[in-house]
Amino acid sequence: MRIDKIEMYRVCNPIKRPYITAFGSQNAFNSIVVKLESDGIAGWGESCPGGGPFFSCYNDKSCFSIAKDFIIPKILHQEFEHPDELTALLEPLRGNEFAKAAFDVALWDIWSRKQGISFKKAIGSTQEKASIGYCFGVMKDFDELITGIDKMISIGYPRIKLKFCPGWECDMLDAVRKVYPDLTIHIDCNSAYTLDDIDMLKSLDKYNLAMIEQPLMHNDLIDHAKLQKMIDTPICLDESICSLQDARQAIEIGACKFINIKYARVGGITNSLKIHDLCGQTGTGCWLGGMGESSLGTTVVANLATLPNVNYPSDISPADKFYVENLGNPVLLTDQPGTYTMRDKPGLDVEPDFAVLAKYKQEEFFA
Ligand SMILES: [Mg+2]
Incomplete structure (x- = not known):
């Protein structure tokens, strides 16, 4: 599967009540959402690092930036036989697991959709x-x-x-x-x-x-x-x-x-x-x-x-x-x-609610 098109969104989605842990209180969850497309088949991935470097040293903005400058150039137009090849392809980029994860999930989603099998x-x-x-x-x-x-x-x-x-x-x-x-x-x-x-x-x-x-x-x-x-x-x-x-x-x-x-x-x-x-x-x-x-x-x-x-x-x-x-x-x-x-349909069988995505997206990038 060759990756023909990529969409990436940075999202700040508000929550009903503050969520309090040892890291402090938060009023929203911050994520990046990625769409990969191959031969007209789309796969989606979400990664939710949070809005600041508290759980890990990353946040939604760092993921978006690293993905735009380093991950997407490696993936766009790349040919994959199996989604497990992505980990090795991204190995030279140190850390940044949260950014890599969104793309990895989207690739597994495409692959399972193409195989006609459930993600499970x-x-x-x-x-x-x-x-x-x-x-x-x-x-x-x-x-x-x-x-x-x-x-x-x-x-x-x-x-x-x-x-x-x-x-x-x-x-x-x-x-x-x-x-x-x-x-x-x-x-x-x-x-x-x-x-x-x-x-x-x-x-x-x-x-x-x-x-x-x-x-x-x-x-x-x-x-x-x-x-x-x-x-x-x-x-x-x-x-x-x-x-x-x-x-x-x-x-x-x-x-x-x-x-x-x-x-x-x-x-x-x-x-x-x-x-x-x-x-x-x-x-x-x-x-x-x-x-x-x-x-x-x-x-x-x-x-x-x-x-x-x-x-x-x-x-x-x-x-x-x-x-x-x-x-x-x-x-x-x-x-x-x-x-x-789990539902028994090909792939993850989930995509964004596009009205909600439009409402809460902070930034977007297309390649
Ligand atoms: Mg824990």
């Missing part, structure tokens, strides 16, 4: 349904959080993830465990701590958490390995894993027992599949995370969440959780809260 089949997924958990950011108070958890588990979500940061820590867990002593819960620290916080981190063992996600710095595998030796609760790495090499090294030194795979953070589908396979080979748990994507991206995450080695409910936000208007069409709908079944 194209990536080798075997589980019938994706199991989905629910994630809560920092709330107004504990009562609001408990009311929210009540609602989500009563309608069927199998596990709850809680954002965890200074000011929203063990008192919050005490309040939740008092009501739900046995509920499957894990916390996500978003790199808010160091080994100086070891006493608090050790005290987390008493909460019987399924895992502690990214307690320490994004670039610190060594201290994560030290911490894992000092606590019983499994560590799950998110921000720290940007490549297959990161995953291999983290597993080798015992820095984690789970990996949260995010396709955008690792440069796309090909690398996600490699990390997933490595988890299976090494007995490391894995599940899928998201970055606040619209249904353009959550459809990708839901498909990846049906891969054979995924063994914990993934983070896929319900279509109506964040956005005032969803950028993806059709929106990804649950069969029932807590599970998704």
Whole structure:
């Protein structure tokens, strides 16, 4: 497949209420959306790095700029036999996984459409349904959080993830465990701590958490390995894993027992599949995370969440959780809260809602 045309959009899509984590509060999700075209067949990809260099060192503007100047010139008019060739083609461009991911997804989408197979089949997924958990950011108070958890588990979500940061820590867990002593819960620290916080981190063992996600710095595998030796609760790495090499090294030194795979953070589908396979080979748990994507991206995450080695409910936000208007069409709908079944049409079978795209796009580029 030869790439004949490329469209790229930078989008700032507002959300219904502020989303608060260890990185601060945000009122919108910032993304790039890419369309690749080959022989009249289009593939779409979305990558959602956020509006500032907080989760990673990238944002929507840096992705747009790097893609325009370096990624698109490599892809336009390029011939591909298989979408996994893109990773090697972009290898000389260091980092910039979020920018690469949008193009990688779009190429996998085109390829599976051309093969006449679903995206799920194209990536080798075997589980019938994706199991989905629910994630809560920092709330107004504990009562609001408990009311929210009540609602989500009563309608069927199998596990709850809680954002965890200074000011929203063990008192919050005490309040939740008092009501739900046995509920499957894990916390996500978003790199808010160091080994100086070891006493608090050790005290987390008493909460019987399924895992502690990214307690320490994004670039610190060594201290994560030290911490894992000092606590019983499994560590799950998110921000720290940007490549297959990161995953291999983290597993080798015992820095984690789970990996949260995010396709955008690792440069796309090909690398996600490699990390997933490595988890299976090494007995490391894995599940899928998201970055606040619209249904353009959550459809990708839901498909990846049906891969054979995924063994914990993934983070896929319900279509109506964040956005005032969803950028993806059709929106990804649950069969029932807590599970998704993928559609069995060729490719990802999702494209932008073009009216929503027109409303929230900040910048566009055509080649
Ligand atoms: Mg996380």
